[in-house]
Amino acid sequence: MKKIILSGILLGSLALVGCGKEKEKNIIIGTPSRIKKLDPMVSNDIPSLLVTNQIFETFLYYENKELKSNVLDKYIFVNDTLELTPKKDLKFSNGDSVTIEDFKNSLERTLTHPGCKFLTGNIETIKINGDKIVITFKVATPSILNNMTYPMIVLLKETDKGLVGTGSFKLDKEDIDTIELSPNNYSKNPGKNKIIFRAIPEDNARTMALEAEEIQINTNVPPVDKKLVKSKGIEVIETPSVTTEMVWFNNEKLTLEERVKISKAINKRDLIATSLEGSGTIATSMIPETSYGFSPNTKEIEVEDVKIDRTLKIILNDVGTRKTNAQIIQANLKEVGIESEIIILDWAKYLDSSAKGEHDLLLGGWVNGTFDAEGVLYPLFHSQNAPEAGRRTMCSILF
Template sequence: MKNKKYFLGLLLAGITVTGCGSKDSSSSKNNESKIVTVSLGSKPKSLDPTMYNEIPSLSIVKQIYNTLFKIDSNGNIVPELAESFEYVTPTELVIKLKKGVKFHNGEELKASDVVFSIKRMTEKPATKVMLDVVQSVEADGEYGVIIKLKEPSAPLLFTLSYPLTAILNEKYILEKGNNIGTDAMGTGAFKYANWGDGEKIQLVANENYFGDKAKIDELIFRAIPENTSRLAALETGEIDITTVAPIDVQTVESNNELYAVSFPTTSTEYLTLNMNREPFKNKEFRKALHHAIDKQSIVDAVYLGKASVANTIVNPTVFGSDQTIGKTDYNPEKAKEYLEKSGVKNRTIKIMSNDNSVRLQAAQIVQANLKEIGINAEIETVEWGTYLQMTAQGDYDIFIGGWVAGTSDADIVLFPLLHSSYKGGAGNRANFDNKDYDKLVELGRTSTEPSERLKAYSEAQTILEEESPLIPLYYKNENMGLNKRITNFEAMPNLIHDYSIIEIKD
């Protein structure tokens, strides 16, 4: 079996924390029945794994489905649904599946399901960009799969470890007419029970799971957009696990029934500039914006130090990040020089944000920074679904957003976000088009030599610093609050946690 480790496994090992202390009487009923409630910041778009590359959806998908591979605590690729795998040539991957794995409908996992799933992935926008290297996939008996590639692909195994590439049951999908967004069915440690209009999604433990069975009986996901509302629900025992705003960490820590976890992630928050619109086609104007923004102020005021200034769009925990470049400094005077050089006269723009209070606070600091150099920036706030739709359609000037490098490889950042072949809703929402950049990220994708990939990605990030289609802002920590009855929670840097391993303290 051939297996290469391309990044530090320590970062993917996660942070395992154990709660301690007394039990909240308000949650005693949940404790007896082993029910755990997790709150998400927004309603998931769909439980169809291949539809949306967004954390609210994939957080639930992770519990219901499995992938062919997973990443172990040392950062190595290991089999999950696969029994073994081997590259017989640089462009031919042979996979043997585990026998006896059952879908929630009782059907046994077969090679035909994997073939169907991968072919379906190559047709869906969210996964097409990740698997366009696949030339063909075919079954080799009931438990063998052969994947042939157009060219070598270093990120492929990491891609096939991400919940976006979960394996589906062909028969079930065909019966449902592909409409599984609110009726999920996989092989995972939890079975889907109820959609609840997406506001309260109920899962139950899969007693026939092929791996280590869940330690709890029921897992509920509740969508609570407001930070203050999530914190209040945590304090009253309505929910057990949730993300909290940086300013609320101290409140959690002061509560004897709760504990907080803060950990680095693979995500980057940034501004996307719409290069299909004026004045953002103008490079001097884009560079003026970049020099005008005081990133450290955002880190200090909004994240209370639980973040760091971003030099490049690729988070430092991700393979391929080059933190020696991309250090565009906060310099209002230089920003004014670039602004004058740009010749732009109409200096009124809009910054779009979804209705996340922390992100809105960051947008307000950006707004104030731009005002200092003579740019009037209006903030437009929309709900999450509208935000995704409008940014995909290019209906914005600038938007503040974030990207999680789920596979912990720079390919998942640099290719879909900025390669010219993925302009628009496919990922490149800045509509950036640079042939030299394209060649570099293509080399990073096809080379199997880590040193060559690192060099290509470094040069690509140098181009991004010069062109500024995106303005990296900060690398944030994720802050979570948990009820002390929850133990063995493992915080994952890609924000997609495995809730099957958590336990409830008696």
């Protein structure tokens, strides 16, 4: 059995690995969605980050709950100041030497991208002091170091040919359906094989491609396909998840009373039993149990019953489990007299439509990559975070 480990964080919680021929030089990975944009500071979605994680390196990362770094010799966080000491002799994938200015420019670049605001919006100044980068913050919060592990805060450089990084791979080819990466021989940890990401939206088609050895890895696997572990040459890899699958309410279109009515109408146990094959638990909070700040004591609120006499738009992307969930939710709502329309969009249109608030209900998920409650509450609910950066609830609460 060939085992394949990708550099960076495995953002999915379930993957299928097929047995490939030893002479095979390429690793072909089937993904459910086309990549929106290969800029980690712009595209905060799992399909894109799965690719950019191989090209760019975060300032810090977790290994066995311990903070480490491939690009820093040392970091010191005291009061409201973070001091970073970059490693020497680093090179980008085009052969350019990494300078201390590149570290500063990378951090400053996050300040100009709205999607990074929930991670670096608290930064007040970024300065170079000798061989160190000194960052001061408006407010010292416990999540600052965690934020430095998020795959949007990376070391990169803008060139005439596009962005370059220090990760294990570099970009070779990009088109609408296929992205090809080759080993970055300037990296401290270069990859060994060429990686090809192939967009195959249909779950069944990805599974069939794996069985036919057209791909070696299938990401975002529906739980129903776990039975393939019994098939010859197929291995299921499951990892603990920090993902919450959810129904997002558009707070500008639905009142509190309407949101509570809808929430109570949805049979969450049926969703888990049907689309997840029992591989999940009912969430009592937006914050996953694996994250700091989770509380098991949250309770549903009680409000007066209301009548919803309009047809609600349920928007989702073309992922098999979400299609099943949408049908169950539609049936649940009909039982309490609520009509709804299911609208399925491709990934790019889904992101655009939900950022504009065209939905009443949105089926989606959130990966808490910082393992801290702030990595959920700020991007999803803070009024200063842009909808395209995560606030698809259209919530306008100012914390």
